[in-house]
Amino acid sequence: MQAAPADPAGEPPSVTWGLDPMFSAFARLFVGDILRMTESTQVPGIYFYNSRPVYKVDVLGTVVYKREREDFFCYGVDDGTGVINCLCWKNELFKEEEEDPGKLFLCKKTLSTMLTLIGRISVLFFSGLLLIHCYVSWRAGGKHSDKGHGGFNPVGELKKLRQAQQKRCRLEIGELLRVRGPVKTSRQQREIMASTFYKVNDPMMASQIAWMMEAPQLYRQFYDKPLQLQHNAKSDSAISPLSKAKHIIQDFFKQNSVSRFRPYDVQDLLQPLISCQPQTTSVDQEPVAGPSGSRQLRQLLKETLDMLQNEGIVYRKVKSQDEVYLVTAQDKDLLIAVKDIVREDSKREKYAEKGCHILHILSAVRQRYSLNVNKAALELVLKSLECNSDIVSSSDNHYTVF
Template identity: 30%
Template sequence: MATVTTPGEGLRFYPQDQWGLDYLFQTCNKLYIADILLMEEYPMFPGAFAYNNHPVYKVDVLGVVVRIEERSKMFLVCREHRERHMHCKEYVYRSGIHSFLYLFFAFYFSCETCFAVDDGTGVIPVACWKTKFGDIPDPDSLFSIDPQLAGKVEELKSSSRERTVGYSLGDLVHIKGKLQIFRNMKEIVSFYHKKVENSMYEVLRMLELPALYKNHYDKPFRLPYKVAQELKLKETEAQTGVISETTKAKQLKPLVKDFLQKKNIVNVCARNLLANEEFRRSVAEIVSDQAIGEDNGQPVSVVKHALSFLEQEGDLCQKSGQPGLYETLFQACPLDTIILSILRTECSKEKYSEKGCHMLHLLDELQKSRQYCKLQKAGLITCLGRLEAQSDVISATSNHYLVFS
């Protein structure tokens, strides 16, 4: 087990809108119960918890039931549920609904079974919320359905009943749920719980956890490089008030693409674009702090940067042997004819006759040519999408293509 790292130990804690970049955030994290009990609330956002700097709010535990507590359904009798229903009580008083309706809702929502689970490292309470009308109604009482389907529903009904009731001390249970603090104690509010008949699952879990800790949980959460660079760039721009060349290039990118589409330009380079008076006036609105001209390298550099962004998105392809010269791919281009020729050759082979030629194999064949040795995957996807829209090729799978004959 690893020790929970506190904010003072040098780890960076990220705001809530960046948690989705942590691939562990949306999963039910398989953790030792001892580590779950040691976790503190995530800084800047109560309700989630931090293991190292990983935001955790859903957990997956496997353990033995060591305590069972059936909590009363009636709100007025069961005083320990008062905090949980305070919001409902306030709503009833504000809306002026009759107290009988309030008691009905309190009765409906307060049916709960609480039991404690022990995995050998610690014990944590687990709350299993149930509703009064949780059982599946008899299908015959609603509408007439096929007897075979009614049998399936009955099987699901009995299976659901077995999973949600009938736990006893010593049962091995599998729990998935959200972690929360209730009365200054951590507990799991389960949305999945099931009795495990095979005790070997407990051994397998204990063998699985050390690898998960070593490969995932103990490694700190860091933002992807490109995302971190963009955030750092925005922070620098906000502090200095100076717009960087990268930001200017991103602003210029749609302008360059619209201009190329409007003029039906096949081959393009930065200096040729700046030679056009109409384009120079458009660039002057973005690169306003520099004179537009060939003697000044700033505008040319920004346009080159914008062209490289278009290449990454698959709209352009850099030509071999001619630095800075690109071929447009978002409209009919000579590459389409070469792709169709390669597909006809490859699909005539027995290996690709049924399933089609894989996109990466097609890219490899194109990169063998001198003209398209710098073609990127995004550019190939752009051309294949256009050819498929024209019914020149057919996608047998998401990555395999057949030529339409």
Template identity: 30%
Template structure:
């Protein structure tokens, strides 16, 4: 993550940071990574295990002896609800040594020490450790999906890519269609028979290729070619995401839906169960690259890393495997 951020910082001006989808949001991070963050060279800086200081300024209460201003009857219910929320907030902020807390705030440096200037601290009351387990599962996914990917900003363009937006819309529609109908495999031409998908694809046609007047309609061959192109782009994006993959590449272009391909899940689970007990992997678990290589040799060379990661995430959610560390897995 550090190398990606450093390389991106060398090329992306600070005025364009807002185009990054992660910029300006409260990111959930390991304490270790917060401590190892590097200060920006352009703009100064305003659960792995680790210790970091958290600072929260006390809020000034109402001055004694002052009476609150009279409120209309309509506002009384809202004021009561607000008071109840404030009471709950005060109760959750009463901390003792050893409490597990959720902290949200901004990272800053004070007296050469990195700390979190927190805007909220909430005690986690969780006797069955559900919140901690959820965090252990959530953070690796966030790192893989968002934090570890460098920010890619389109150059020489100030206008949004309209064709890209339509392709993204079709991609979401196809994904929704596959889930709702429990589709296990499909050909691209089959998706071209679904009216709702075709309608979405037609929205992505370039303006100059749409009929300007009733007397001058565009050629149907040109329109169909463009629709097929939009479908190809959307399916390619789904492949890059790992949602679909091709077991056998060829002219038929049969696509398999990753979540529904149970044979792939079974093969992957068998590899992890067999190899995680070997001396080489017994301590840390099987690395993703090793699992992917075994699956490609024993199942299909068409399985990509994104597809493999999606399968592993599903197996982990079903408690069939456990991630021992980043991208290392062992059988549960």
């Protein structure tokens, strides 16, 4: 994935940046693309990947170098496409590491005594526990005390929590780090000012594999596609007749709860799209012979049904001369067949742990129900069953029953 060279003069206006969902999200870009992004000439600190505005990113990589200062850590993160500097600020507890730990007490309710504390309140990072930096403490009706009561040792517990936090935030070379934050340019070098960072324990490399599988999909579906905004008020004229026909037929399905139909049942619905098509021949040109209106209507209907089949909205259970289409969402027999397959096969030892993969379910549906069910139709059925709590998604593309 590589960003196309951007022309600074061709930047989209800054007032339209907020219309791009990529602008408000943490973009999961590769480090190589982050280093190659072009900075905006309108607003410093905003960068462009394929003419799409980016200012905060989400990176997962291996620490290849580290520097520690009084207030921050500086990690070099390598994801295989490049190395970027990540500035990670220390938490307050790191700064208080040299202070006397006896001054810190955890708030703990006791049934036998009443303890009065005077101090400063703060919240312990990651654990959410309440801390009081105690200046004065005493038992009600007793003398001042600076020790915990009973078997609970607040100083020892605080040390354990602090060590756990430091272990999660202080990384060594070779460990896996995830960083989120805005992108900055300092001394002509690109870096990430971390708003969130933590060590990722990944001995089996499961997190890295999942990351590298998701990132290319995000690039294909979002990052590499330019954002197209409708500036023309007459946007309806820019919509193709095929898209209009698809929406008309889908609305017909919803309004009438259609479960099955034949092409001639919906053909008349598309007639207005043929009659209202603009004439492209001018007055001084000779008329050119073209397809008749009925032929155009049949062609539009055929293309629309093909699109609906590819998206899994309709399907043909049996291909024969009698063209009968079934609406996937309304086909109760298909829903029952898929549910039974998931329930029965989930009991097998092979699928007991993770559940049945979607490709296994698709193969079983084609063997037991219909050869013409495609993956898109099956995904709609699985989504419907999951919404009704008939099945549950145990992991990515795996399904099982309760």
